[in-house]
Ligand code: 13P
């Protein structure tokens with residue numbers, strides 16, 4: 001029963017005290033985040049993992065790539081636990097290390113590997129945080145960098161100082177929306193389909209590219225459409241529409257603003273007048289924002305309640321189990337990145353943390 005699980009989690013957390021820190025992503029359900037010591041986006045939670053060296057275990061209520069990042073940034077003696085190992089991310093799974101290595105070889109055949117007169121290499125790889133540690137390691141080994149939805153533009157500027165063009169993966173939408181904001185034309189952003197030779201492009205198209213966009217997407221954010229925005233505007237003429245940059249280009253264009261989880265949260269917190277907000281992001285976050293800000297009317301653009309199905313795999317039952325196992329001296333469901341991947345992956349994360357506007 002839910003009350004019973006709730007009581008078991010509370011009792012286990014009390015028994016463990018500072019030995020454990022529990023992190024909850026914004027997209028987790030209420031029954032999970034109510035037990036979290038920190039609630040945040042993937043970037044904030046990575047920092048929280050780094051800032052708790054005293055805890056012997058970090059229980060990460062989020063998805064696999066986030067737990068890997070926590071492992072990369074925490075102390076070697078700490079263990080990072082993902083309550084359900086099946087909590088992956090379909091977007092992260094759209095770029096495997098083999099596909100990325102294969103793409104990289106094909107691009108080297110087109111562009112070579114020599115820097116130009118300004119010292120800029122032919123291609124800089126940029127990966128969204130939502131990718132495996134192996135992909136972050138690839139970026140670390142090949143002069144590349146990680147970005148999040150809150151710093152994508154700063155990171156692309158970093159990349160263009162060092163490279164003539166960018167290979168951006170796995171999310172085509174974040175890549176496209178960010179590059180458009182920087183004045184790059186849609187015709188300078190070919191898609192790379194990893195299932196086809198040359199990503200399904202001819203050599204001329206690639207030569208004219210400024211950003212090569214990997215053909216990945218988030219199954220939650222791609223559901224938001226301009227038609228939903230039209231409907232919200234008809235029903236609420238003063239509505240303020242904010243969508244996440246993982247949404248398709250046409251949806252971002254139809255919205256008033258686009259921004260990361262952190263941006264959306266801040267925009268609502270800073271609104272001084274009662275406001276109607278239509279939000280294009282994951283439902284658990286939207287519902288929590290609505291509950292926390294009763295002075296505003298806040299609703300999700302998508303009428304079909306559709307949570308991120310992999311985030312949803314973190315069930316309170318698994319949390320009770322991993323905590324009680326810790327009390328019994330057992331670390332279950334540990335996420336541990338191999339040393340040969342971890343070292344270059346940290347390089348690409350550190351480049352991101354050091355990149356300044
Ligand atoms: P952030 O947590 O970085 O906002 O990313 C959004 C997302 O889709 C997480 O899976």
Ligand code: SF4
Pocket residue numbers: 027063088089090091092130218219220221282308309310311
């Ligand atoms: Fe992945 Fe999208 Fe779910 Fe985030 S919301 S974990 S990007 S599928």
